[in-house]
Amino acid sequence: MSPRDWAELLRVSALFTVPGDALAGAASAGARPNRGTALAVGASLCLYEAGMALNDWSDRDEDAIDRPHRPIPSGRISPRAALGAAGALTAAGLGLAARAGRPALAVATALSATVWAYDLHLKHTKAGPAAMAAARGLDLLLGAAATLSAGCRPAAGGGAVAARPDTVRGARRAAATAAATAGSSPTARTARGAASAGARQRFRAGRGGGSVRAAAPAAAVLAAHTYAVTTVSRNETRGGSTRAPLAALAATGAVAAFAARPRGTAAPAAAVVLAAAYARTAAVPYLHAALNPSPPLTQRAVGGGIRAMIPLQAALAARCGAGLTGLAVMGLVPLARKLARKVSPT
Secondary structure, X not given: OOXXXXXXXXXXXXXXXXXXXXXXXXXXXXXXXXXXXXXXXXXXXXXXXXXXXXXXXXXXXXXXXXXXXXXXOOOOOOHHHHHHHHHHHHHHHHXXXXXHOXXXXXXXXXXXXXXXXXXXXXXXXXXXXXXXXXXXXXXXXXHHHHHHHOOEEEOOOOOEEEOOOOHHHHXXXXXXXXXXXXXXXXXXXXXXXXXXXXXXXXXXXXXXXXXXXXXXXXXXXXXXXXHHHHHHHOOOOOOOOOHHHHHHHHHHHHHHHHHHOOOOOOOHHHHHHHHHHHHXXXXXXXXXXXXXXXXXXXXXXXXXXXXXXXXXXXXHHHOOOOHHHHHHHHOOHHHHHHHHOOOOOO
């Protein structure tokens, strides 16, 4: 088992489509990236790779017929090793989410359950695309929950600043020290009460800023794109379907329209440019697959839909005023494109 075999099993070229989920989730929740966002990115990467390993383990008999070159049917990686990797990566993802806080762990638990249910059963049912879409939407919400758990509050101009979870404890210690020094006079008690009240107010402001619910529309839009890609992918080995790429083409237009519309007072230019980049990346391969639904063009359409995740995540961040975050996410595009030439993302 060489590193290249594992890279192929885990489809590492598709990894660059993952960090943008957490970053778009943070921006959609009205917060700046912080330690919680980084933990969410790590958890998402682990859970995504767990899904890749579990997918090939579950499809090993089918791949022996349709894709005998894949790592498991070709004998380069054993089924036991692939299943063990899926379990270990799932545990690592949940561990990272737990460090980001209970809300993030709750979302990550739902995400991992969806991934395992999809790979083990739902993939070959009518509920398959919906399950995959739910997983991607939950991944964006994981970024929102983890970022907010780390403590953020809105700042003037639509941004956010980090809250200090230890504000209350620090204020109480300072008040206790003052009381010990100055005695228990009415003046000292009044100062201590004012300090504690002010600290509690600042603490509530920090914990109350932003909302996971505010990220729900972005999660739904990302899920809609994922649903379209997954529907097309169900025919990638045999082709023959024009309906799926045409439906995905229509969905791309609706998703691009949403992503191009700024939220609140955010500047529209960046969101429009990034939404256009998303539409071009996804729509052209869909159109080719609709005109000629052969297996190669259908597979290319799936690959285009996967790559389009990155500009979509960037546009979703930019529409909320996080233009720099959107540009940072777009910086992953050339890396994903370069690695895709060596390891297929599908």
